[in-house]
Amino acid sequence: MVLLYINVGYTPKRSMKLIELxxxxxxxxxxxxxxxxxxxxxxxxLDIMCDNGVYTKGKYDLxxxxxxxxxxxxxxxxxxxxxxxxxxxxxxxxxELYDRRLAYIVLQGKNITDYLMCYYxxxxxxxxxxxxxxxxxLVKKIELRKKxxxxxxxxxxxxxxxxxxxxxxxxxCDISIRRFLxxxxxxxxxxxxxWKGIASxxxxxxxxxxxPKLLDYM
Numbered sequence: 001m002v003l004l005y006i007n008v009g010y011t012p013k014r015s016m017k018l019i020e021l022x023x024x025x026x027x028x029x030x031x032x033x034x035x036x037x038x039x040x041x042x043x044x045x046l047d048i049m050c051d052n053g054v055y056t057k058g059k060y061d062l063x064x065x066x067x068x069x070x071x072x073x074x075x076x077x078x079x080x081x082x083x084x085x086x087x088x089x090x091x092x093x094x095x096e097l098y099d100r101r102l103a104y105i106v107l108q109g110k111n112i113t114d115y116l117m118c119y120y121x122x123x124x125x126x127x128x129x130x131x132x133x134x135x136x137x138l139v140k141k142i143e144l145r146k147k148x149x150x151x152x153x154x155x156x157x158x159x160x161x162x163x164x165x166x167x168x169x170x171x172x173c174d175i176s177i178r179r180f181l182x183x184x185x186x187x188x189x190x191x192x193x194x195w196k197g198i199a200s201x202x203x204x205x206x207x208x209x210x211x212p213k214l215l216d217y218m
Contacts, residue, residue, distance in 0.1 A: 002168055004205040005049055006198065007176035012036035014177060019044050021199035025206070027174040029053045031064055038071055049174075050075040051163070052106075060090070065097055072102065074131070076163070079106035082136045084114045088121050098126060104133040104161055107152065115148050119155065130158045137165040166205065175201075 005027040008015040012033040015026060024044065028034045029051040037048050050068035052075070053061040060078035068075040077097065078090040087108040097103065105122050109115040115134070123129065134152060137145045145165050153160060153169040162170035180187060180198050187197030 001208045002166065002170055002205065003172045004166065004202055005047075005172060005174040006202055007051070007164075007174050007178075008033050008037075009177050016040075017195045018199055018202075019046070021195060023199055023202050025049075025172075025202075027051055029061075029064070031061075031067060034064070034068060034071075034073070038073070048073050049161070049172075052076045052078055062094070062097075069097065069099055069102060074102050074104065076104050076133050076135075076161075077106050079108050079135055082108060082110050082139065084109045084118045087118060087135075088125075091122055092125055095125065100126075100128055100130055104131040104159075105129055106133045106135050106163075108136050110136075111144075112148055112151055115152060116155075119152060131161070132156055132158060133161040133163055134170070135163045137163060 003025060005025040006018060006023055007027040007029065010030055010033065015033070015037060019040065025047045026037055027049045028037060030053065034048070034050055037046055040046060041048060050064060050073050052065055053059065062078070065075050065078070078094055080086040080090065087106055091105060105126055107115050107118045109118055132152065134149055137148065146167060149160070149162055149167050149169040159172065160170045162173040164174060166173045166175060177198065180194060184194050187194045191197040191200060
């Protein structure tokens with residue numbers, strides 16, 4: 001069963017609404033959101049993962065990664081969207097950031113061959129890797145997204161996080177509040193409130209009671 005994280009974007013107080021509705025797994029990509037959730041982590045037993053910011057900001061945020069590591073929060077290593085070789089180069093350059101327990105090395109590329117090359121090259125530098133994040137999926141067609149994650153699943157037995165794309169082939173994945181807000185009217189009509197809609201979707205995925213067709217849509 002896949003575990004879903006909610007990406008709260010750049011308005012950390014939004015996450016309080018979701019916490020009140022039972023959401024406990026959050027992906028953050030900025031310092032303010034991270035610090036806000038860390039204050040609530042123990043009280044609400046939150047599970048926090050920190051993205052490196054490359055998808056939302058256009059560039060990885062080393063200070064954010066270091067901050068996450070210092071607080072013992074899981075984090076995504078630096079990468080470049082759809083760029084296999086520069087992603088590998090960044091992992092090697094910032095190798096000192098790697099923590100086997102907390103860090104997710106990132107696979108990037110334009111096709112399955114690229115992702116496999118990225119995987120095998122990074123395995124040479126991080127032979128005991130436990131966690132892998134698969135990035136660049138949202139800029140690809142759904143059928144290719146599926147094939148990429150399924151292929152990596154077939155050769156890696158550790159934790160796989162699918163960045164931005166929900167799939168049963170990953171252990172964890174995330175979806176942004178922004179994607180729900182793009183369809184506000186639908187969620188307001190169905191749930192009366194977009195936040196209740198997000199929480200309902202979160203609970204349906206994490207309980208395993210979702211409609212598999214939802215995965216293709218989201």
